[in-house]
Amino acid sequence: MASPHLDEDLAASAVALSGLYGVKRAAAKLGIHVQSVKRYRQLMLQRPELRAKVEEKRKALEGDWAHRLPGAIRNSIDFLERASDDADTKDPSAIHAVAGALKILTEVAMSRRFLDARLKDHAGVSRPMDAARSPDRPGDGAAEGDPAASAH
Numbered sequence: 564m565a566s567p568h569l570d571e572d573l574a575a576s577a578v579a580l581s582g583l584y585g586v587k588r589a590a591a592k593l594g595i596h597v598q599s600v601k602r603y604r605q606l607m608l609q610r611p612e613l614r615a616k617v618e619e620k621r622k623a624l625e626g627d628w629a630h631r632l633p634g635a636i637r638n639s640i641d642f643l644e645r646a647s648d649d650a651d652t653k654d655p656s657a658i659h660a661v662a663g664a665l666k667i668l669t670e671v672a673m674s675r676r677f678l679d680a681r682l683k684d685h686a687g688v689s690r691p692m693d694a695a696r697s698p699d700r701p702g703d704g705a706a707e708g709d710p711a712a713s714a715h
Contacts, residue, residue: 571616574603578613579620636671643668 573593577600580589586604590597607613643664650657 569606571613574606574613575616575620577603578607578617579624582621583624640668 573595577589577593577595580592581600581604583589584592586597586600590600593600603613607617647661647664650661652658
């Protein structure tokens with residue numbers, strides 16, 4: 564039988580985190596035992612109020628990564644620029660790595676354009692990823708004077 568002293572907030576966080584990162588990582592993040600996370604997951608099936616809290620936590624966690632995405636993309640691009648500047652232009656492995664990074668960046672840019680167009684068509688939202696663009700890079704469509712767009 565479940566403990567009458569259940570910390571529902573902790574249990575909901577544990578279950579939500581385990582859905583995104585797995586049981587072991589959720590337990591480690593929260594400083595609890597893996598078995599506790601598993602027990603909370605079972606308990607959620609029996610308690611509708613806990614299930615509702617888990618859903619709230621899950622939505623908050625999923626929203627968090629979307630909010631952080633523009634900054635993560637900007638930081639990754641900055642890192643790749645520094646790494647390519649330092650790469651040996653005669654080293655085949657460096658050439659391969661830079662070519663691979665270019666391919667990934669191109670795919671990200673195409674995905675961004677596709678998502679922007681879809682969002683504009685379906686929700687009237689225009690260019691949600693402008694903050695991830697830098698105004699000092701010609702041709703990337705950055706908003707003029709947007710302080711969030713400047714990471715350099």
